[in-house]
Amino acid sequence: MTILMKLFKTILFLLFASSVIFFTACSSNRWNPDVSKIPVTVTIDRFEQALFTVDTTSMQNFERDIKRVENQYPAAYEAYVEHLLAVGPKDSFPTLYKLHKLISDGYWQGLYRDVETKYNTKLMDSLRVQFDNAFRHYKYYYPKDTLPRIITFVKGFNPYQVVPAVFTYENILGISLDNFMGADYKYYEGWPLYSDYQIRRFTPEYILPNSLKTIYSDKYPNPGNDNQTLLYNAVYLGKALFFLDVMTPDMPDTLKIEYTGKQLQWAKENEGQIWQHFTESKLLYSTDEKQTARYTTDAPFTNAEGVPQEAPPRLAEYLGWQIVKSYMKNNEQVSLSQLMAE
Numbered sequence: 001m002t003i004l005m006k007l008f009k010t011i012l013f014l015l016f017a018s019s020v021i022f023f024t025a026c027s028s029n030r031w032n033p034d035v036s037k038i039p040v041t042v043t044i045d046r047f048e049q050a051l052f053t054v055d056t057t058s059m060q061n062f063e064r065d066i067k068r069v070e071n072q073y074p075a076a077y078e079a080y081v082e083h084l085l086a087v088g089p090k091d092s093f094p095t096l097y098k099l100h101k102l103i104s105d106g107y108w109q110g111l112y113r114d115v116e117t118k119y120n121t122k123l124m125d126s127l128r129v130q131f132d133n134a135f136r137h138y139k140y141y142y143p144k145d146t147l148p149r150i151i152t153f154v155k156g157f158n159p160y161q162v163v164p165a166v167f168t169y170e171n172i173l174g175i176s177l178d179n180f181m182g183a184d185y186k187y188y189e190g191w192p193l194y195s196d197y198q199i200r201r202f203t204p205e206y207i208l209p210n211s212l213k214t215i216y217s218d219k220y221p222n223p224g225n226d227n228q229t230l231l232y233n234a235v236y237l238g239k240a241l242f243f244l245d246v247m248t249p250d251m252p253d254t255l256k257i258e259y260t261g262k263q264l265q266w267a268k269e270n271e272g273q274i275w276q277h278f279t280e281s282k283l284l285y286s287t288d289e290k291q292t293a294r295y296t297t298d299a300p301f302t303n304a305e306g307v308p309q310e311a312p313p314r315l316a317e318y319l320g321w322q323i324v325k326s327y328m329k330n331n332e333q334v335s336l337s338q339l340m341a342e
Contacts, residue, residue, distance in 0.1 A: 030332065032249040035136035040147070042132045044124060047076045048154040048177070052112040056104045063096060076151045079169040084155045084176070111187070112154050115177045119152075123204060130208045130248075137247045138215075141336050148173035148215070155179075162193050166210040168218045173211060180204050197300045201258055209244055209255050216243045220340050230292045230316055231284040237296065238320025239340060242328065246336055257321065258298075263312035271322065274315055277306055292316070 050072060054065035070077040070090070081090045081099065088095035102108055135147050148171055155163055155176040165179035181188070183200045191199070222236050244256045254264055267274070278284055286292065294304040295316035302311045312318070328334060 031246050033137075033140055035133075035140050038136045038139050040132060040135045040139055042128050042135055042147075042150065044128055044131070045073070045076075045149065045151045047073050047080065047151050048112060048115065051080075052103060052109065052154065054103065056100060059097075059100060062100050062103075066096065066099065073151065075170040075172050076153075076174065079167070079172065079174060080153060080155070083169070084153065084163055084167075084174075108154075108156065111156060111178055114181065114185075115154050118181055119177050119204075127204070127207060131211075134208060134212060134247045137249075141246065146171070150175065150211075152177050157187060157191055159192055164214075166207070166214045168214055173215065175207060175211065180207050195300070198298065205255060206258070208248065209251065209258075212244050212247050213240050216240045227287055228292075229285045229287055230278075230295060233292055233296055234284075234316040234320030235323060236320070237314070237317040238322070238324040241317070241321040242324045243336075243340070245325070257314075257318060259312050259318075266310055267312055267315070267318050270311070274311075274319060278316075278319065281306065 047069075050069045054069065055061035078090050081087055081095060085099075085102070087098040087102070131150060138145070138147065148168065150173050153174055153176045155178065157178075163176075165176045167174045178187075180202055182203050185202070188194070188199050188202060217240065220239070222233075241256050244251060248256075253259075254261055257264065259267070283291065283295070295302060296314055299313040301309050302313055302315050307315070324339070328339060
C-alpha cells in the first residue's frame with residue numbers, strides 16, 4: 001500500500017469520526033534524536049558589512065572595492081544586484097553608478113547602522129546556535145545533502161513589490177536582516193505592502209522558521225497546476241510545518257504556523273468544527289483557486305462564509321499539519337524522506 005493510499009485512509013477516518021478530534025504530537029523518541037555528535041559548522045556571513053563599508057569617495061575607489069566584494073561573494077552579489085535590488089546587470093557601468101548612489105545615500109547608511117546595532121554579536125551568536133541545532137537535525141535525516149551558505153543582507157523596503165525576506169540562490173540561504181528588526185521599527189510604519197498582522201512577525205525569532213520553510217519549498221517545490229485540490233494544498237503546507245517539527249523539536253508551534261497564542265488555541269479548541277466545515281461544504285476536493293485561496297492565503301483571519309471572524313487565517317494549512325502529524329504518528333515505518341517524496 002502506497003503512502004498516498006495510507007494517507008487517504010487516515011483522512012477518511014478523520015472525516016467520519018463522530019467526536020471532536022484532538023491530535024497529539026509525534027513520538028518524542030522518534031523525532032527528537034540525539035544529534036549532538038553530528039559534525040556541522042555554521043557560519044553566518046555578513047554581506048551587508050562588506051557592501052556598506054566600501055569607499056564611496058570616488059568612483060575609482062568604489063569600483064575597486066565593489067570588485068573585491070563581488071569576488072568574495074560572487075553568487076550573493078549577483079543575487080543582490082540583479083534580483084533583490086533589481087538595478088540592472090551586475091557588470092554594467094549604469095548598474096555600478098546606481099549602486100554607488102544607493103550605498104552613499106544617508107537613508108541606506110542609516111538603515112545599515114540600525115541593522116548593525118540590532119544584530120550585535122550576542123544576537124548573531126544566538127542565531128548561529130539556532131541554525132546549528134536545526135542543521136544537525138537536517139544532516140541526521142539528509143546526510144548526503146550539502147548545507148547552504150548563510151549570508152545576510154540589507155535590501156531596503158520596496159513600496160511597489162514584495163521582495164522575499166528569506167530566499168535561496170544557488171548555494172546561498174539569503175536573509176534580509178532589515179525585515180526582522182522588531183514590530184516597532186520606525187521604517188515599518190506606513191509601509192504600504194504589509195499590514196500590522198504581518199509586521200508583528202518582523203522579529204528575530206521568525207528568522208529560523210522562515211529559513212526552514214524556504215529550504216523545504218526549495219527542496220520540495222509545489223508543482224502548481226489548475227487541478228490541485230484544497231486537500232492537496234493543505235497536505236503540502238502541512239508537510240512544511242511537519243518539516244519544522246522535525247528540524248526544530250523545541251520550537252513553539254506559534255512560530256511555526258505564525259499564529260498568535262490566542263489564534264492557535266482557537267484552532268485547537270475548534271478542530272472538530274473545522275473538519276465539519278470543510279466536509280459539509282465539500283471543500284476538500286475543490287479545485288477552485290479563489291475558494292482555495294480563502295483557506296491558504298495569509299490574512300488577519302479566515303474570510304470565508306460560515307467561518308467566524310475569530311478563526312485564524314490559513315485554516316487549510318493548520319488542517320494539513322494535523323493530517324500529516326496524525327499520519328506519521330500512526331505509520332512509524334514511514335521515514336521523513338518517504339513522506340516528503342509523495
